[in-house]
Amino acid sequence: MPPNDPGPRTALFVTCLNDTLFPGTGRATVTLLRRLGVEVDFPPAQSCCGQMHFNTGYRKETAKLARHFVDTFGGYDRIVVPSASCAGMPAEAYPQAAVGDPGLAREVAELAPRVVELTEYLTDRLGVVEVGAYFPHRVTYHPTCHSLRATRLGERPYRLLRAVSGIDFVELPAQDECCGFGGTFSVKNPAVSGAMNGDKARHVLETGVSVLAAVDNSCLMNIGGRLNRDGHPVRTLHLVEILARTEQDGPMPGLPVVEGAR
Amino acid sequence: MTRSFLGWPAFPEAAEREVGNRQLRENVRRATHTIRGKRAVLAAERPDWEALRDAAAGIKDQVLANLESHLLQVEEKVTAAGGTVHWARDAAEANRIVTDLVRATGEREIVKVKSMLTEEIGLDAALEAAGINARETDLAATIVQLGDDLPSHVVVPALHRNRTEIRDIFVREMGRHGRPAPEGLTDEPAELAEAARLHLREKFLGAKVAVSGANFLVAETGTLVVVESEGNGRMCLTLADTLISVVGIEKTVPSWQDLEVFLQLLARNATGERMAPYTSTWTGLGPSKGADGDGPQTFHLVLVDNGRTRALADPTGRQALRCIRCGACMNICPVYERTGGHAYGSVYPGPIGAILNPLLKGLDDPQTASLPYASTLCGACNEVCPVRIRFTDVLLDLRAQVADGGKHPVERAALGAVGGVMEHQAAWKAAVKSIGLVGPLLLPRKIRLPGPLGGWTDSRTVPAIPRESFRTWWKRTEGDAK
Ligand code: SF4
Numbered sequence: 001m002p003p004n005d006p007g008p009r010t011a012l013f014v015t016c017l018n019d020t021l022f023p024g025t026g027r028a029t030v031t032l033l034r035r036l037g038v039e040v041d042f043p044p045a046q047s048c049c050g051q052m053h054f055n056t057g058y059r060k061e062t063a064k065l066a067r068h069f070v071d072t073f074g075g076y077d078r079i080v081v082p083s084a085s086c087a088g089m090p091a092e093a094y095p096q097a098a099v100g101d102p103g104l105a106r107e108v109a110e111l112a113p114r115v116v117e118l119t120e121y122l123t124d125r126l127g128v129v130e131v132g133a134y135f136p137h138r139v140t141y142h143p144t145c146h147s148l149r150a151t152r153l154g155e156r157p158y159r160l161l162r163a164v165s166g167i168d169f170v171e172l173p174a175q176d177e178c179c180g181f182g183g184t185f186s187v188k189n190p191a192v193s194g195a196m197n198g199d200k201a202r203h204v205l206e207t208g209v210s211v212l213a214a215v216d217n218s219c220l221m222n223i224g225g226r227l228n229r230d231g232h233p234v235r236t237l238h239l240v241e242i243l244a245r246t247e248q249d250g251p252m253p254g255l256p257v258v259e260g261a262r
Numbered sequence: 263m264t265r266s267f268l269g270w271p272a273f274p275e276a277a278e279r280e281v282g283n284r285q286l287r288e289n290v291r292r293a294t295h296t297i298r299g300k301r302a303v304l305a306a307e308r309p310d311w312e313a314l315r316d317a318a319a320g321i322k323d324q325v326l327a328n329l330e331s332h333l334l335q336v337e338e339k340v341t342a343a344g345g346t347v348h349w350a351r352d353a354a355e356a357n358r359i360v361t362d363l364v365r366a367t368g369e370r371e372i373v374k375v376k377s378m379l380t381e382e383i384g385l386d387a388a389l390e391a392a393g394i395n396a397r398e399t400d401l402a403a404t405i406v407q408l409g410d411d412l413p414s415h416v417v418v419p420a421l422h423r424n425r426t427e428i429r430d431i432f433v434r435e436m437g438r439h440g441r442p443a444p445e446g447l448t449d450e451p452a453e454l455a456e457a458a459r460l461h462l463r464e465k466f467l468g469a470k471v472a473v474s475g476a477n478f479l480v481a482e483t484g485t486l487v488v489v490e491s492e493g494n495g496r497m498c499l500t501l502a503d504t505l506i507s508v509v510g511i512e513k514t515v516p517s518w519q520d521l522e523v524f525l526q527l528l529a530r531n532a533t534g535e536r537m538a539p540y541t542s543t544w545t546g547l548g549p550s551k552g553a554d555g556d557g558p559q560t561f562h563l564v565l566v567d568n569g570r571t572r573a574l575a576d577p578t579g580r581q582a583l584r585c586i587r588c589g590a591c592m593n594i595c596p597v598y599e600r601t602g603g604h605a606y607g608s609v610y611p612g613p614i615g616a617i618l619n620p621l622l623k624g625l626d627d628p629q630t631a632s633l634p635y636a637s638t639l640c641g642a643c644n645e646v647c648p649v650r651i652r653f654t655d656v657l658l659d660l661r662a663q664v665a666d667g668g669k670h671p672v673e674r675a676a677l678g679a680v681g682g683v684m685e686h687q688a689a690w691k692a693a694v695k696s697i698g699l700v701g702p703l704l705l706p707r708k709i710r711l712p713g714p715l716g717g718w719t720d721s722r723t724v725p726a727i728p729r730e731s732f733r734t735w736w737k738r739t740e741g742d743a744k
Contacts, residue, residue: 019732021725026732030741042736055639055658057665096658145640178596182638189636191278194721195287195600196638225722 008077012040013069013115015086016048018238022217028244029082029118035246036126040080045072049089054097056184062097063104066090070107078125079115082240084147084215087117092150117147118240119215123156129163134247136166137255140209141239142200142223144216145178157215157239164242168258170207174199181222194226201226204234210255213239265412266384270607272632277597277605289424290414290602294593297418300534301590301646307530314527319650321520322584325481325512326574332481332514333565339484343546345561356566357388360473360506363562364394367504369471375488375495376400377475378416378587379510381609383568385473396473397439397465399494401458408435414603414611417532417589422602425449436461462494472502472558476509477586478524482517485545486563489528489538496542505558512570512583524586527648532588569622578659579621584649585614591643591653597636606633613643617656625664634660 010033014026033040050065069090073079081087090112098105122128141161147153161169180186180196200223204212210233214220217238224236235255251257270276280286305311325332337347350356364372372389374380374396386407389396398407405420406413409431413419420428429449436443441461447453474495478487486507488495499505515521529538544557552559574580592598592612603611607629608619616637620630634657643653730738 014732021727023728023730023732023735027735030736034741040741042733042741044733044737055661057634057658057661057663059662059665145638145642149641149645176642178638178640178642180596180638182640184635185638188632189274189277189597190720191274191281192597192600193638195281196596197721221725222722225724228723229721 009075010038010040010078010080011073011076012042013046013049013073013079013081013086014042015081015083017086017217017221018082021221022238024241025082025217025238028238028241029080032131032240032244033080035244036122036128036131038126041076043072043076047072049086050097051086051089051093052183054089054093055182059097059099062093063101066094066097066108067104069094070104070111073115074107074111077114078121079111080118080121081115082118082215082238083217084117084144084151084153085218087115088146088150090115117151117153117215119153119156119160120151122160122243129159131160131163131243133164133243133245134166134249135164135242135245136168136251136257137211138168138170138207138209138258139211139213139242140170140172140204140207141175142172142179142204142212142214142219143175144214144219147215148176153215157213160243161213161239165247166258167242170209172212173203173206175203179219179223181219183218186222193222197222197226201230201232205232210234211242211252212236213242215239265410266387267412267607267609270629272629273605273607273636274632276607277601277636280601280605283602285424286422286602287600289422289427291599292424293418293421294595294599297534297589297593301531301593304530304534304536305646307536308526314523315648315650317523318527318586318648319581319584321515321523322512322649323581325514325516326580326583329511329514329574332516333511335481336479336484336514336563336565339481340546340561340563341484343484343548344551345484345546345563348562348564350564350566350568352568353383353566356383356508356564356568357385359564360385360508361388361392361394363504363506364389364471364473365392367471369394369469369504371395371397371465371469372471372473373465373469373498373502374398374403375472375474375498376403376419376490377473377508378413378609379475379566380473380508381413381419383508383566385508397462397469399462399465399498400490401455401492401494404458404462405431408432408439412604413609415589415592416587416610416614422604425451425454428454432457432461440464466494466497466501469498469502471504471506472498474499474505474507476507476513477528478521479509479514480516480518480521480543481514483545485518485543487521488540488542489525490540490542491533491535491538493540496540499542499544500557502558504560504562506562506564508564508566510570511565511567512585524648528586528588531590531646531648572624573618573621576621576659579617579656581649581651582614582618582621582656584651585618585647586649587614588648590646590648591651594642594646596640596642597638606636613637613653614651617651617653617660620660621656625660625667631664631667634664 018025050062054062094108179200180193186193220236227234340347348359386396398404402418402420415421426449432443441464443457476486477489529535591614595612598612606615608615610618616633623630625631639654641654
């Protein structure tokens with residue numbers, strides 16, 4: 001890189017769910033990326049990616065949100081997203097929402113490859129697996145459907161988690177089964193959704209962990225809501241909130257510390 | 263009276279009822295997990311599996327793009343081989359044709375080879391109304407018929423039954439329809455199979471007319487193909503004097519070389535077997551045109567549309583017509599696993615049912631309009647379908663059609679509130695409101711919300727709203743966490 005090159009311009013698309021309900025995920029993303037030497041910008045004009053609109057069938061509204069996304073993030077080289085399902089929107093949904101608007105379709109096609117899910121950004125673009133994290137707790141990981149079958153994150157989140165110092169990582173039984181959230185599905189079909197979620201929560205409990213991690217807070221909200229309702233103390237955390245913690249921070253308050261962890 | 267899915271409630275209502283049935287859930291969970299595991303092993307065994315799927319999807323698309331010429335070729339070849347071809351626009355027409363053909367033989371009891379199409383069109387009920395008793399001969403189809411039940415799976419129609427329930431049905435019903443169940447019948451699978459064999463043998467030997475479907479229709483020679491596990495199909499196809507095959511127009515494949523691709527995929531994906539135990543093929547009455555006295559003396563092929571050309575007109579949805587009814591999408595589906603097949607209100611349940619029924623019947627009926635939402639979009643089905651149907655794409659496209667049809671005014675009011683000025687909170691709030699979350703988010707824990715939102719809080723609490731949003735934090739600190 002030439003001495004005066006400021007490097008790629010990197011933006012954080014925090015997602016509307018994280019902004020409002022899980023700001024800790026956004027803060028952890030900023031903390032982690034700074035530690036790794038990446039300055040992210042937060043364009044305040046950003047809004048909702050339109051996933052719920054698109055998944056419920058509202059394509060014209062999705063197109064408006066796609067237009068806004070392109071206008072907000074068009075000037076950046078990288079757009080990092082701490083949510084696998086939202087990160088997939090520009091590549092998977094926007095082209096369909098932009099049918100009939102060739103201008104938008106062109107801009108979407110140009111922008112989509114620059115939008116990247118956080119763990120993929122870490123392992124593939126920054127080339128790091130060991131991020132200097134310390135988390136002396138027992139953790140399991142739920143690969144959310146989108147991260148598993150659409151974004152296809154594969155081993156990336158597991159590699160990142162296993163490299164965390166002090167962690168006691170346990171595999172989740174039947175991990176590739178859907179948690180039953182599905183956005184609009186959980187409201188239109190609450191009984192089925194609840195049955196699926198109940199099975200997922202049971203598998204989490206089988207692991208004996210104190211933390212369930214994932215890369216989509218929507219699914220964690222679903223599973224965590226069930227665990228909480230049933231009175232189980234398992235915490236749900238976006239994976240980045242684990243990666244952001246260091247030895248200086250010490251163990252996470254309120255969580256049992258794993259035997260033998262430094 | 264033969265039961266039917268007519269007037270069935272929309273998916274959420276039907277599903278809620280089924281989910282509450284613990285025995286059913288356990289039966290379906292066990293069965294789907296067993297087949298799932300077997301399929302996974304056998305699919306992984308083939309290094310060319312993905313290439314076979316590509317080929318199968320490509321062949322079907324090519325057929326669907328040239329359906330008319332392939333069907334005319336089928337008609338020509340079947341006719342030349344001594345068969346008679348009939349064309350049916352819809353279920354009523356197909357049922358009338360078959361009923362008239364059976365009536366003309368004077369027979370009152372006939373046998374059937376398991377066929378989803380005849381279930382789709384309600385053939386048994388139509389025949390019954392004409393005084394004709396059509397007996398199923400496939401084991402699972404027999405269980406469904408004896409139990410006056412409805413099919414819940416395309417490969418294993420009685421998948422929702424466990425062996426104790428099957429024993430009880432056999433003991434109670436077999437005697438009313440022919441040879442009774444043996445004394446002291448237990449629920450051992452081998453005993454149940456033997457009881458069915460004895461009961462059915464009478465039917466095969468007595469029947470002069472058989473009705474079948476077909477898994478494939480090879481256009482270049484006009485050959486029908488039935489793939490099965492039990493051999494009951496082979497018996498019906500060869501023992502009856504009159505054979506009537508009722509086949510959906512999308513079952514066509516151009517050539518035997520193309521058929522090879524599907525025969526390599528079907529059994530592995532459907533039942534987790536390397537090859538199906540019985541693959542029967544026949545072309546009209548054969549070269550001797552029945553003159554050798556072997557096999558049926560009369561053969562009719564009824565080609566059925568019943569909504570298929572309507573599905574074909576849907577650019578995204580038409581891929582559903584590639585389906586070869588292997589059942590893998592239902593075996594892998596987490597929704598089907600909890601509800602079983604009946605919740606879908608059709609003989610085609612699971613992911614394929616969620617897309618095919620609306621495509622065949624249209625979205626005007628609340629029942630079919632509810633089906634595209636009977637999915638979390640988890641995408642597990644996309645990965646197992648041997649003809650690479652992209653269920654999630656079709657589901658989303660059908661949802662867009664429902665939304666455009668203005669069927670959900672409240673939801674549209676919420677989600678349609680995306681104004682010209684893109685104010686972050688507004689779009690997000692609209693989104694959460696549409697899924698009923700905005701209410702719970704503002705309410706204390708352990709509360710049940712009224713009306714349609716109640717379902718969410720029945721099984722979950724909702725997170726507390728943080729005091730400071732991310733964007734406020736960013737504004738305050740410029741991202742400096744310390
Ligand atoms: S849609 Fe695909 S997976 Fe489902 S039954 Fe048809 S061929 Fe099999």
